Amino acid sequence: MNFLLQRSDVGEFRRRYRWLVLFVVLVFAALTVRLLELQIIEGDVHRAQARRNIVRERNLGTTRGVIRDANGRVLAANRPSYTVYVTPTKIDLETIWPKVSKLVGLDETEKAKFLTKINDVRAQALAERKSKDRDKRPEQQLLLKYDVDRDVVAWLETQDPSGVEVVPTPVRYYPYGELGAHLLGYMREVDADLLSRLEGKGYRAGDRMGAIGIERRWESYLRGQRGMRKLLRGLRGNLSRESVEELEDKYLEEPRRIEPVPGRDVSLTIDIELEAAIERAMRGQLAGAVVIVDVRTGRLLAALSKPSFDPNIVSGGQGIAAAVDSFRRLFADPLKPTLDKTVSAAYPPGSTYKPFTALAGLSDGLIDPNTEVDCRGGYEYGKRYFRCTGVHRRVNLQEAITQSCNTYFYDLGSKISIDRLAAIGLDYGFGIKTGIGVNPEARGRMPTRAWYTRRYKEAFRGGFTLLSAIGQGASTVTVLQLTLAYAALANGGTLYQPQLVRSIETSDGTVVQEFPPRVRRMVSVDAEHLNMVKRGLEGVVHDKDGTAYKERIEGIDMSGKTGTAQVTHVTPRGADPDKVWYFNRDHAWFAGFAPSKSPEIAIVAIIEHGGGGGKYAVPVAMRVVRDWQKLKEKRLSAQQSAAPSTRGTL
């Protein structure tokens, strides 16, 4: 072995060393540059991310505002409710499970079914545990029972068995059930689809919001604001309270806590007892609607659409399954219980429209109170013959209204233009949305000559005007529109903005906002003409010839007009003929106000496919007005006995 030779061999390496050093320096310099980027340039971004990693925001729930009626009765409130969850990997199947399952009231098949679910989850958890990441995933929980009884909650809270959890889930509660459900609305869950449309309004998946009615319209007031509390994630083991606080002081940024703001309470103009009266009066009728408005303010005192639904069930108060099932049945029902028939549906007004035709005739000078028409059971116009409800012989205006003589109004219709009829309709708010604000509102229709030409693509025929004059043809109105128009007749021509909400209050009762009556328009009408029409309306109830006379209740003073609206029902192909006869029957109307001399309320009742207005709608309206009077007297005497020293004026 030659020592010198080895030295020269090392020499071969020598020229490489410099390059190696350069390479090493460059590589480490590159890493340093990357560190510079991460720690100095992007440092703030990563610090923020690191903080986000360890901070969790927990929601502090708020309470939804209460809805009350005009007399302070609670119509919608929140009921505490508790849901029981089971953690399959933690529950003791030998001792705890039999007790708990019995306590929440499962029957044998339900028990067996749930037990298989528990075992499935257990098997799954076992498989996951074997693989990896066992403490990353939160324990899966199964919903055992929704809305358990209070004594069950008490037992579970005192025993606190492992693997069973009770979670408070407040539920919206509607003490009056179906009564006025369309007005109040119900609660629905905010799903993914809805969430994307509500972006930026602070909703989260699983939240609940008002679906229709007041709950929907006043959602932003009722809802309140959720609070928030920041927590540190991942604290485990037995940490002292001081050290947790120390950590929180160090890592949680202000604001660390935001208190929830409870929702505002909403007081309605509705009188729930009047709603109950309507419900009683409507028993025996399948479908229809009644609206009562204060003619002096335009406030809605009651509005009921039948058939109704139970907002408690559809809001999920009896569990998701019950809500889904209920919805399925509601949407399948041909009587359309989900439709608010007071505002969302438009019907031909029939004879209830005659007073407006008469006012148009009077103001244009086409008729006067003494104009008489000889009714022989119909009216010949062109090649067509228009039928009347009977043979009324010679009738003047008052008698024509009282007896609902079509011939008189056909004659008037032959003299007036259809556009004039539409114009007076618009004056009284027909064909325009009333702006009540809850539920999708139907506009109704006051057909004009232009409308007919556009619709039928042929020459306009005078017969259309004759039909419009008696509220048939293409004219449609909503129940609310008709009620407000009759209120305008009753109060001398003031068309009010309909109101449902009287005031908004904070949860401690302070009034935040009040809603005084608002006039939509003053209809220019000659007082004398109005009185002539009103005399006719009074006769409908009080004269022996009046169409409502037979169904009147002794001692009840009201005026109004009956109507029988012909239905042009398109029978669906393949429909069962035994079932569709109902849908071909006429709608029964009554529209009026009470008392006759100094009116306070306007009331309109429609019985869908009820038949003759005099026979079917009048009794309903009569009974409601009777109950309204009773309620008024009861409240008056209660007021007097409560405050005897104050002057007893109304």
Next chain:
Amino acid sequence: MARDRVSFRVGPSVDMPLLVSAVVIVTLGLVNLYSATSVYVDSLQRARLADVYVSQIYWVVVGGLLAIVAAAVDYRHFERLTTFLYPAGLLMLGLVFILGSDIRGSSRWIDLGRFAFQPSEFMKIVIILMIARFVHNDTRTEPRTLVHLLPALTIAGLPVIAVMAQPDLGTSVIYVLITASILSMNKLERKSLLTIFAVIAVLVPVSWNYILRDYQKARVTSFLNPEADRTGTGWHALQSQTAIGNGQLFGEGFTQGTQNQFGFLPDQFSDFPFSVFAEDWGFVGAVALISLYAFLTIWSIHVASEAKDRFGAAVAIGVGSMIFWHAVLNIGMAVGVVPVVGITLPLFSYGGSSTVTCLIGIGLLMNVSMRR
């Protein structure tokens, strides 16, 4: 190289810069391991990790003793010993498949009762010695061709295949890089150089399609696109970068790094100790640590340059490259410029076999340095 030997040498021939830098890195590693395992927000986790710190001290002591042995015996004896060590190492790698305990889907360890031992780690030293021996005996002066290098490629190839089969991608990559680093000291014929590049160009797609396992591919794909995989491997890489970035200039302070404390760093003591360190001590600390590795690497090149024979020089380059590639790949993985492969930070990461191997390497380096 002009160097004031008196100021750096105590006693006959101890290489002080090498000793000091190695001791500093080991000490910092222990201090950092304490931080990584003292999870104060989670007392359960903390109790579970309490042993980690203590057992690493044992390994440092064991490794230190072995390093003294490795430094004391003249390295030329190792040259002769290598002919025995190499087959023994291959045998061990084979034994892993029979005796190996299966951890996370790959068998790397041989269970010896109280502790498990990882032959593939020690094999790094054996490969260094064996390649050095080849280089030492190859006294040609003309540029090498591939045919000339064939024995060396075989020496490295056998353990690479054995380790790939475990499967352990990281370690086999280290074997290849160490071998390539030592051989790069030789002159290479241009044609052969081009051939090597061509072979690599072919080998990459082939190994991607036929050799790499799915989880190994997943590491690479998630490295190229970490956002697409926020829960798996990509998640590890992102959390590591967040931790390092969170350190900013001066760090969160000793044991104060939240990413580590709140459990967002996976394998914080074996794969990602650098992230813990950079989060605690910031840019200043991280650059200091990187400088230590840079110094150690450059110093081992210096030792090689002063070695009195080719074997010594090749061993020094081999140990230096082992430290260099480990450090670069591990830190690169932590800062997100290299895919996540399980490569430890030498002298710093937790791990018995790895710590002992690195200390033996330092011992060999000292050996060469003392006998120049």
